Amino acid sequence: DGVAVLPAPQNLSVQSTNMKHVLTWSPVTVPEEIVHYSVEYQGEYESLYTSHIWIPSIWCSPTQRPECDITEDITATVSYSLRVRATLGSLTSTWSTLKHRFNQNSTILTPPGMEITMDGFHLLIKLEDLGPHFEFFVSYWRREPGAKEHIKVVRPGVLPVYLETVEPGAAYCVKARTFVKAIGRHSAFSPTECVKVQGEALPL
Amino acid sequence: VPCVSGDLPKPTNVAFISINMKNILQWNPPEGLQGMEVSYTVQYFIYGQKKWLNKSECRNISRTYCDLSAETSDYEHQYYAKVKAMWGTNCSKWAETGRFYPFLETQIGPPEVALTTDEKSISIVLTAPKKWKKNPEESSISMQQIYSNLKYNVSIYNTKSNRTWSQCVTNHTLVFSWLEPGTLYCVLVESFVPGPPRLTHPSERQCVSTLEDQTTALEVK
Amino acid sequence: GLRRCLISMNLHRVEESFRGIKTAIQAKDTFQNVTILSPSETLHGIKPLDVCCVTKNLLAFYVDRVFKDHQELNPQIMRKISSLANSFLYMQKTLQQCQNLCHCRQEATNATRIIHDNYDQLEVRSAAVKSLGELDVFLAWIDKHHRGTSAAS
Numbered sequence: 233d234g235v236a237v238l239p240a241p242q243n244l245s246v247q248s249t250n251m252k253h254v255l256t257w258s259p260v261t262v263p264e265e266i267v268h269y270s271v272e273y274q275g276e277y278e279s280l281y282t283s284h285i286w287i288p289s290i291w292c293s294p295t296q297r298p299e300c301d302i303t304e305d306i307t308a309t310v311s312y313s314l315r316v317r318a319t320l321g322s323l324t325s326t327w328s329t330l331k332h333r334f335n336q337n338s339t340i341l342t343p344p345g346m347e348i349t350m351d352g353f354h355l356l357i358k359l360e361d362l363g364p365h366f367e368f369f370v371s372y373w374r375r376e377p378g379a380k381e382h383i384k385v386v387r388p389g390v391l392p393v394y395l396e397t398v399e400p401g402a403a404y405c406v407k408a409r410t411f412v413k414a415i416g417r418h419s420a421f422s423p424t425e426c427v428k429v430q431g432e433a434l435p436l
Numbered sequence: 437v438p439c440v441s442g443d444l445p446k447p448t449n450v451a452f453i454s455i456n457m458k459n460i461l462q463w464n465p466p467e468g469l470q471g472m473e474v475s476y477t478v479q480y481f482i483y484g485q486k487k488w489l490n491k492s493e494c495r496n497i498s499r500t501y502c503d504l505s506a507e508t509s510d511y512e513h514q515y516y517a518k519v520k521a522m523w524g525t526n527c528s529k530w531a532e533t534g535r536f537y538p539f540l541e542t543q544i545g546p547p548e549v550a551l552t553t554d555e556k557s558i559s560i561v562l563t564a565p566k567k568w569k570k571n572p573e574e575s576s577i578s579m580q581q582i583y584s585n586l587k588y589n590v591s592i593y594n595t596k597s598n599r600t601w602s603q604c605v606t607n608h609t610l611v612f613s614w615l616e617p618g619t620l621y622c623v624l625v626e627s628f629v630p631g632p633p634r635l636t637h638p639s640e641r642q643c644v645s646t647l648e649d650q651t652t653a654l655e656v657k
Numbered sequence: 658g659l660r661r662c663l664i665s666m667n668l669h670r671v672e673e674s675f676r677g678i679k680t681a682i683q684a685k686d687t688f689q690n691v692t693i694l695s696p697s698e699t700l701h702g703i704k705p706l707d708v709c710c711v712t713k714n715l716l717a718f719y720v721d722r723v724f725k726d727h728q729e730l731n732p733q734i735m736r737k738i739s740s741l742a743n744s745f746l747y748m749q750k751t752l753q754q755c756q757n758l759c760h761c762r763q764e765a766t767n768a769t770r771i772i773h774d775n776y777d778q779l780e781v782r783s784a785a786v787k788s789l790g791e792l793d794v795f796l797a798w799i800d801k802h803h804r805g806t807s808a809a810s
Contacts, residue, residue: 351601
């Protein structure tokens with residue numbers, strides 16, 4: 233005896249970190265059956281101007297897993313409405329809609345991973361590539377009283393990026409944070425890393 | 437003699453190849469006619485204008501490219517081009533490009549790179565790539581004048597430490613100091629304009645050695 | 658200096674969305690002999706003082722007319738157009754935050770009217786397709802004129 237009515241997915245929520253957004257929900261289980269789900273979204277534009285239109289998610293219409301990477305669906309800094317329904321053969325549940333609209337400006341921004349190295353007397357930094365949204369603000373200074381803090385805007389690339397030419401015997405410190413122009417927000421700074429330059433300190 | 441249109445297959449892969457606003461229309465011979473004595477005729481169209489225009493130097497040509505730089509030199513306009521093949525008394529229908537927008541689609545050539553060294557440093561002087569120009573006598577226009585946000589990605593390879601690192605600059609002169617004496621360094625520079633992705637053209641890799649450490653050289657004497 | 662009202666946003670995503678529809682949408686535009694934006698009569702002559710007003714007017718033109726008038730069945734193109742429409746909505750909101758800097762002089766109003774008149778000359782679906790196909794011109798203009806200092810200090 234099949235299932236007369238398919239329950240709608242419950243507990244929809246979005247987890248968003250570093251501009252990667254994942255919609256999750258509680259799975260609908262039917263013994264010995266594989267339930268599929270379809271995800272659709274509506275941006276603020278659709279809600280205002282074409283409210284009858286819902287757009288199928290690029291990756292999850294349909295999907296078998298109770299989650300959906302909606303990163304490529306959320307492409308503007310406006311609020312989005314999201315809904316999910318379950319299907320099993322010809323049976324289709326009603327839509328479940330996310331209680332609160334989602335806006336990418338609520339994403340959690342984590343301090344970037346960074347690697348500080350030297351090539352001779354050249355201070356270099358390699359930064360975690362977090363995607364095209366991200367710029368990096370790198371702050372660096374010579375570890376001595378009253379040292380001036382320098383800031384450099386860096387875009388990640390394949391190669392380490394040159395920061396500064398350093399003096400033998402001195403120590404230099406570096407920290408970095410991300411900036412996402414699309415939402416106008418920074419991450420916190422990464423922990424500071426310091427390196428000691430080989431060689432004898434120069435006479436004053 | 438008017439040809440019978442449509443009996444021949446059309447030329448394929450018709451597209452503009454554009455570097456520093458030198459805009460070349462290129463295509464492949466029609467399927468099955470490679471190596472045959474096929475000739476081609478090209479026309480172009482300025483989007484928003486009234487009619488297709490002939491390119492006299494590209495009428496009944498046997499080559500598979502046509503330089504339309506002069507005809508498409510106003511880079512803020514948009515263009516179409518089309519080409520048809522002729523073989524004997526038969527000719528193909530026109531094969532047309534998509535809309536071509538030089539301002540957004542031209543590739544940016546590498547800058548000129550001049551290196552000078554001394555014991556522990558390398559000075560790099562960059563000269564911005566030049567926009568295509570019709571006559572050599574014309575004054576040059578730098579691509580920087582067209583793209584004020586033009587930047588350079590300079591990468592430097594230390595052959596002794598086998599390490600490569602990069603720096604993104606907007607100015608045209610930079611000095612890498614405190615290098616290792618008597619060491620071969622190789623430099624490579626790419627121009628780029630933030631915005632829509634464009635194919636990049638790195639400069640020729642240039643290698644130069646820092647001078648030997650003069651202090652040790654004196655002691656040896 | 659005069660503090661300008663700038664759209665400080667990463668146009669990268671918007672340009673990417675346009676590139677996703679460019680070939681298909683421009684191929685549907687069969688009237689190559691007319692344009693909607695007519696940049697040499699409208700955008701190219703705009704002075705810095707009028708940039709904000711022209712931007713505001715053209716964002717409204719796209720949001721209130723073009724995106725609404727265009728009907729799309731292809732899901733992939735539908736997604737890209739939704740991305741563009743919602744990004745334009747965001748840009749509108751950004752500009753609304755500096756109303757007092759967004760004065761509309763006659764030059765800006767004239768430029769906007771030319772565009773609306775061009776739009777009205779065509780059948781509405783063709784006009785919408787043509788306007789969508791010319792988005793790269795408008796985006797290039799925004800990128801050029803809204804390049805201020807990075808807001809990230």
